[in-house]
Amino acid sequence: MAVREKAFSIIVDVFKRHGATALDTPAFEMRETLMGKYGEDSKLIYDLADQGGDLCSLRYDLTVPFARYVAMNGLTSFKRYQTAKVYRRDNPSKGQYREFYQCDFDIAGQFEKMGPDFEAIKILTELLDELDIGDYEVKLNHRKLLDGMLALCGVPQEKFRTICSSIDKLDKQTFEQVKKEMVEEKGLTDETADKIGTFVKQRGSPVELLAKLKEEGSEFLTNSEAAIALNELDILFKALAKSECIHRVVFDLSLARGLDYYTGVIYEAVFKGSTQVGSIAAGGRYDNLIGMFGTKQVPAVGISLGIERVFAIMEQLQKDKNQETRATETQVLVSILGDDLSLAAELVSELWAAKIKAEFMVNKRVTKHIDRARGSKIPYMVIVGDQELSKGIVKLKDVVAANDSEVPRSGLLEELRKRLNNGSS
Amino acid sequence: MAVREKAFSIIVDVFKRHGATALDTPAFEMRETLMGKYGEDSKLIYDLADQGGDLCSLRYDLTVPFARYVAMNGLTSFKRYQTAKVYRRDNPSKGQYREFYQCDFDIAGQFEKMGPDFEAIKILTELLDELDIGDYEVKLNHRKLLDGMLALCGVPQEKFRTICSSIDKLDKQTFEQVKKEMVEEKGLTDETADKIGTFVKQRGSPVELLAKLKEEGSEFLTNSEAAIALNELDILFKALAKSECIHRVVFDLSLARGLDYYTGVIYEAVFKGSTQVGSIAAGGRYDNLIGMFGTKQVPAVGISLGIERVFAIMEQLQKDKNQETRATETQVLVSILGDDLSLAAELVSELWAAKIKAEFMVNKRVTKHIDRARGSKIPYMVIVGDQELSKGIVKLKDVVAANDSEVPRSGLLEELRKRLNNGSS
Numbered sequence: 109m110a111v112r113e114k115a116f117s118i119i120v121d122v123f124k125r126h127g128a129t130a131l132d133t134p135a136f137e138m139r140e141t142l143m144g145k146y147g148e149d150s151k152l153i154y155d156l157a158d159q160g161g162d163l164c165s166l167r168y169d170l171t172v173p174f175a176r177y178v179a180m181n182g183l184t185s186f187k188r189y190q191t192a193k194v195y196r197r198d199n200p201s202k203g204q205y206r207e208f209y210q211c212d213f214d215i216a217g218q219f220e221k222m223g224p225d226f227e228a229i230k231i232l233t234e235l236l237d238e239l240d241i242g243d244y245e246v247k248l249n250h251r252k253l254l255d256g257m258l259a260l261c262g263v264p265q266e267k268f269r270t271i272c273s274s275i276d277k278l279d280k281q282t283f284e285q286v287k288k289e290m291v292e293e294k295g296l297t298d299e300t301a302d303k304i305g306t307f308v309k310q311r312g313s314p315v316e317l318l319a320k321l322k323e324e325g326s327e328f329l330t331n332s333e334a335a336i337a338l339n340e341l342d343i344l345f346k347a348l349a350k351s352e353c354i355h356r357v358v359f360d361l362s363l364a365r366g367l368d369y370y371t372g373v374i375y376e377a378v379f380k381g382s383t384q385v386g387s388i389a390a391g392g393r394y395d396n397l398i399g400m401f402g403t404k405q406v407p408a409v410g411i412s413l414g415i416e417r418v419f420a421i422m423e424q425l426q427k428d429k430n431q432e433t434r435a436t437e438t439q440v441l442v443s444i445l446g447d448d449l450s451l452a453a454e455l456v457s458e459l460w461a462a463k464i465k466a467e468f469m470v471n472k473r474v475t476k477h478i479d480r481a482r483g484s485k486i487p488y489m490v491i492v493g494d495q496e497l498s499k500g501i502v503k504l505k506d507v508v509a510a511n512d513s514e515v516p517r518s519g520l521l522e523e524l525r526k527r528l529n530n531g532s533s
Numbered sequence: 534m535a536v537r538e539k540a541f542s543i544i545v546d547v548f549k550r551h552g553a554t555a556l557d558t559p560a561f562e563m564r565e566t567l568m569g570k571y572g573e574d575s576k577l578i579y580d581l582a583d584q585g586g587d588l589c590s591l592r593y594d595l596t597v598p599f600a601r602y603v604a605m606n607g608l609t610s611f612k613r614y615q616t617a618k619v620y621r622r623d624n625p626s627k628g629q630y631r632e633f634y635q636c637d638f639d640i641a642g643q644f645e646k647m648g649p650d651f652e653a654i655k656i657l658t659e660l661l662d663e664l665d666i667g668d669y670e671v672k673l674n675h676r677k678l679l680d681g682m683l684a685l686c687g688v689p690q691e692k693f694r695t696i697c698s699s700i701d702k703l704d705k706q707t708f709e710q711v712k713k714e715m716v717e718e719k720g721l722t723d724e725t726a727d728k729i730g731t732f733v734k735q736r737g738s739p740v741e742l743l744a745k746l747k748e749e750g751s752e753f754l755t756n757s758e759a760a761i762a763l764n765e766l767d768i769l770f771k772a773l774a775k776s777e778c779i780h781r782v783v784f785d786l787s788l789a790r791g792l793d794y795y796t797g798v799i800y801e802a803v804f805k806g807s808t809q810v811g812s813i814a815a816g817g818r819y820d821n822l823i824g825m826f827g828t829k830q831v832p833a834v835g836i837s838l839g840i841e842r843v844f845a846i847m848e849q850l851q852k853d854k855n856q857e858t859r860a861t862e863t864q865v866l867v868s869i870l871g872d873d874l875s876l877a878a879e880l881v882s883e884l885w886a887a888k889i890k891a892e893f894m895v896n897k898r899v900t901k902h903i904d905r906a907r908g909s910k911i912p913y914m915v916i917v918g919d920q921e922l923s924k925g926i927v928k929l930k931d932v933v934a935a936n937d938s939e940v941p942r943s944g945l946l947e948e949l950r951k952r953l954n955n956g957s958s
Contacts, residue, residue: 109554109557110555112557113555124861124890125885125888125889125890125891126890127862127863127891127909128861128884129860130534130535130538132534134632135560135620135632154581154582154584155582155584156580156581157579157581157582157583158582159580159622161622166560166581178789187861195560197584197586207559207561218896220872220874220894220896221872221874222874223536223874223895225895226878230878230885234885328736343874343875345876346878347874347878348878349878350875350876350878350882351878351879351881351882353882436549436553436554437549447645448648449645449646449647449648449651449768449772450768450771450772451775452645452648452772452902453771453773453776454775456776457655457775457776457777458834460655460659465549465550465552466552467551467847468648468652469553469644469645469648471645476683477940503830
């Protein structure tokens with residue numbers, strides 16, 4: 109939990125720096141809200157039992173509840189972040205759970221062209237840079253460019269989405285495997301599949317690859333959707349360059365993203381290096397989703413950070429460095445040798461009132477007290493037995509240095525403040 | 534959400550000061566875990582649909598999941614806090630919800646006699662004092678004293694819990710109404726009910742009422758359960774007195790608490806004063822609950838804070854003071870007059886890198902920019918149009934004071950830092 113708190117604090121700082129508002133939505137939504145939004149994954153939605161009243165399901169992500177919220181409240185502009193649990197009725201592989209945190213940032217509304225897209229990608233890089241969990245790259249593509257490419261290859265429009273799903277598997281499968289799926293299961297011709305193959309191999313520096321796609325005579329310029337995409341990418345890449353984060357971005361024509369609702373720029377952050385692979389964050393533009401819940405079409409972009417993976421990596425990094433996070437932050441153990449609870453109450457309450465993090469223990473045996481302090485890594489002990497009481501002092505023990513000093517009862521608070529300012533934190 | 538964040542931060546500070554560890558448990562538990570723990574309220578539990586796999590239900594409170602966690606992990610000592618949503622299939626009255634936050638602190642384990650009880654009540658007073666939401670009192674009683682009292686009145690043991698439920702209604706009903714229930718529905722004699730009536734009327738200063746109950750010839754001393762309770766209360770009250778929070782406590786023989794699992798001291802914090810009535814926090818000792826989930830009996834005490842009511846009161850207090858909380862913390866709006874997103878990206882990224890909270894806007898019309906800054910209460914604007922570009926400056930506008938100054942482009946960051954250190958926060 110200590111690692112989680114640290115990660116959340118970094119993340120929330122980034123979101124607030126960008127003027128985002130925190131939003132909290134219920135864990136369950138009306139079942140019909142979630143229907144038809146997740147394609148094949150809909151079978152992973154947890155339903156509540158029908159005990160009378162509305163039929164509800166547990167949220168599957170934070171994007172659909174956000175879109176529902178914007179539409180229901182008639183908002184035309186909203187920049188929000190949300191960190192909350194989502195639920196998937198899956199058979200989770202190692203390190204995955206059926207209940208897990210998601211961490212989303214979305215901007216809904218009509219703004220300057222590519223402004224929100226730029227900001228979402230910028231935030232993605234700020235998050236990953238500040239979490240400091242390893243080298244990464246942001247793969248980026250544009251749905252309209254993908255659609256244009258598929259049209260140029262001769263894919264019929266009604267197959268665009270399902271072929272996108274196939275292309276999306278290229279990060280885990282060979283082209284031969286994906287081609288087999290496109291031809292045998294999805295009915296493309298060999299020739300069409302091969303042409304897709306030559307396109308999706310292209311990846312590289314955003315500025316260079318974009319220049320190549322826009323060269324005179326480029327097929328993409330003949331397709332109106334693709335031409336729009338290229339123009340938008342031009343504006344986006346210029347902003348990312350000025351913002352000094354474009355070195356993180358790889359323009360990758362094989363990036364397709366599974367979800368149906370994306371309509372513009374899409375991206376996915378993946379770890380580089382050999383051990384840590386896999387997507388850590390992703391997002392894109394979805395201009396039609398909010399309109400599905402209301403009367404107004406409100407364009408939107410958003411990112412989702414795979415915070416559970418971030419936690420896992422941070423924990424591993426701490427282990428590697430042999431840094432153990434303490435479960436508690438207790439600074440002082442008030443140790444009363446004997447059985448006088450009221451004496452403990454008096455002393456420890458004085459520390460609490462001074463905002464010192466303290467626990468107490470009443471026990472005749474001093475070894476029990478020392479075991480407790482060591483076990484919880486508490487740096488100081490204030491020990492009081494009959495001897496100390498009769499002398500009007502307390503014994504202050506520095507547990508790590510293993511030295512004791514006698515402090516007058518009335519001077520304890522001052523002495524502790526001195527030690528804690530130097531010692532801890 | 535801003536009010537909530539403030540409240541959470543105060544609460545978590547108190548818990549950490551007492552050496553508590555944060556714990557996170559899943560929103561759903563095995564259905565059998567929740568069965569038989571909540572008496573009549575079990576009908577308010579939300580069940581998940583049977584989609585194959587384990588039968589689950591949404592958690593109803595945080596106490597039972599805590600007990601299940603302690604037992605499952607074989608813990609013998611654990612001091613934890615948890616702030617999380619719970620779910621109740623209720624018809625909520627105004628200001629209540631089916632999903633709401635609870636905020637719990639519990640101590641499980643064998644410690645010095647009455648130590649955890651003292652600490653839980655102390656924390657309750659620290660929470661309510663530091664949240665600063667109004668005057669309150671902590672009503673306190675002891676289950677064993679209640680049981681002893683019922684035995685002395687001639688109530689058969691198998692009726693103790695159901696008669697406790699009746700007594701628990703005395704804060705909302707007259708004694709005549711409660712007597713009717715005890716006699717007509719629960720089969721007590723008139724005489725027994727009246728004797729209960731004379732006992733439960735007693736309330737007052739802990740020390741004085743305790744002294745009275747312990748006087749020579751007091752009936753309570755003849756009942757072994759009651760005698761144990763009086764001895765424990767003596768230890769507790771001495772600790773609370775030394776801890777300087779006993780003035781908050783009222784010893785009230787009519788406090789019974791509905792839940793079955795309490796076994797020792799019980800308490801409930803209520804607002805004083807005419808407008809704000811009702812319980813804001815409650816808790817007590819439950820020594821047998823953890824044993825229901827495992828092989829070991831681990832004694833425990835805990836408190837639960839009605840955090841939703843705290844939020845509501847804090848919001849009302851802010852309204853009364855005309856203090857409006859801003860939804861965002863944005864300090865600067867970067868306003869580009871024109872259509873150059875990359876210029877906005879360059880400027881605003883410089884501010885973000887300096888950890889300044891900033892948003893940007895690209896629009897030809899300056900009035901749009903000013904409306905945006907005023908609407909979001911953003912204190913400063915950095916305005917750049919063609920004029921400013923050609924002169925190598927930016928216009929820095931103090932939105933509240935409505936004055937502008939020209940700042941060299943290269944000196945912007947320094948100037949902003951100066952203003953923000955004086956101005957905000």
